[in-house]
Amino acid sequence: FKEAPPKVLVPEKLSPDGLALLRSSLDVEERKGLSPEELLEIIPTYEALLVRSETKVTAPVLRAARNLKVVARAGVGVDNVDVEEATKLGIVVVNSPSGNIGAAAEHTIALMMSMARKIPEGCASLKEGKWERSKFVGVEVKGKILGIIGLGKVGLTVARLAKGLGMTVNALDPYASPAVAASASVTLVSSLAELLASADFLTIHTPLIASTRGMIAEAELAQMKPGARILNVARGGTIDEVALLAALESGHLGGAAVDVFTSEPPVPESTAAKLIAHPRAVVTPHLGASTVEAQENVSVDVCEQVLEILKGLLPRSA
Numbered sequence: 001f002k003e004a005p006p007k008v009l010v011p012e013k014l015s016p017d018g019l020a021l022l023r024s025s026l027d028v029e030e031r032k033g034l035s036p037e038e039l040l041e042i043i044p045t046y047e048a049l050l051v052r053s054e055t056k057v058t059a060p061v062l063r064a065a066r067n068l069k070v071v072a073r074a075g076v077g078v079d080n081v082d083v084e085e086a087t088k089l090g091i092v093v094v095n096s097p098s099g100n101i102g103a104a105a106e107h108t109i110a111l112m113m114s115m116a117r118k119i120p121e122g123c124a125s126l127k128e129g130k131w132e133r134s135k136f137v138g139v140e141v142k143g144k145i146l147g148i149i150g151l152g153k154v155g156l157t158v159a160r161l162a163k164g165l166g167m168t169v170n171a172l173d174p175y176a177s178p179a180v181a182a183s184a185s186v187t188l189v190s191s192l193a194e195l196l197a198s199a200d201f202l203t204i205h206t207p208l209i210a211s212t213r214g215m216i217a218e219a220e221l222a223q224m225k226p227g228a229r230i231l232n233v234a235r236g237g238t239i240d241e242v243a244l245l246a247a248l249e250s251g252h253l254g255g256a257a258v259d260v261f262t263s264e265p266p267v268p269e270s271t272a273a274k275l276i277a278h279p280r281a282v283v284t285p286h287l288g289a290s291t292v293e294a295q296e297n298v299s300v301d302v303c304e305q306v307l308e309i310l311k312g313l314l315p316r317s318a
């Protein structure tokens with residue numbers, strides 16, 4: 001860059017591995033804890049904006065960003081970026097489509113096992129000084145049926161790990177390749193009803209789009225076996241939180257493991273807050289991608305793209 005180096009704003013914590021790539025030729029400013037108003041005020045001077053999921057890159061922010069060439073999302077989902085507005089304004093949006101697949105899949109398995117073996121409850125009880133062995137009898141996953149909605153990169157990785165645990169895996173995904181499913185010994189089912197009725201554990205691995213919003217609600221939960229357990233490490237809103245809470249309270253579901261919520265962080269006193277407090281819910285604060293390895297991957301991935309774009313080259317993904 002012949003003139004002053006382009007300015008990059010990083011308002012969230014990103015792994016330093018990626019940022020180091022940018023620092024040699026760009027002016028990188030890490031400004032954590034910016035309010036939406038502060039972001040709006042300072043954004044006009046930046047050529048690139050690097051975010052995770054907390055910063056809301058809204059239409060007003062994008063319109064105010066006179067010099068912005070690229071918004072990079074260090075992760076898969078671009079839910080917090082107004083991609084339509086960015087496209088209209090000629091601002092490129094890039095993400096990291098594969099950097100955190102392994103982390104999300106491993107977190108799903110970790111939650112499934114925690115739920116099956118009552119690990120959070122046993123841990124909390126022991127730390128309270130109790131020794132309650134008979135209270136925390138779990139179930140094994142070996143020989144059980146795992147139903148997967150969405151056999152994309154994460155869903156397929158979950159399927160392979162679950163096969164390793166001795167589970168039978170059924171999946172519903174109209175776009176899945178039968179050959180890929182067969183290679184992972186996954187049976188593709190043709191209807192949601194079939195998947196729901198067969199699953200001992202049900203896990204969702206879809207984005208939140210119009211067709212997946214509220215796709216598991218009261219009627220769908222009612223079709224699950226009594227005592228079945230459900231997981232959401234994908235996006236809040238794919239499972240209706242009111243219906244999920246009711247299915248736990250009635251005892252119809254044996255448990256729920258939830259990493260993602262309709263509003264993050266959940267609003268106090270909301271249905272999500274009640275779900276979190278439920279004794280048969282195992283919950284984590286959107287930690288699916290929170291591993292050292294995944295954060296290095298996504299940081300390097302998006303920083304390489306930002307560098308290429310600011311050098312006038314094409315992005316590898318959008």
Ligand code: MLT
Nearest residue numbers: 052053075076077100289
């Ligand atoms: C993603 O979309 O990549 C994940 O939900 C993880 C994250 O939000 O950081």
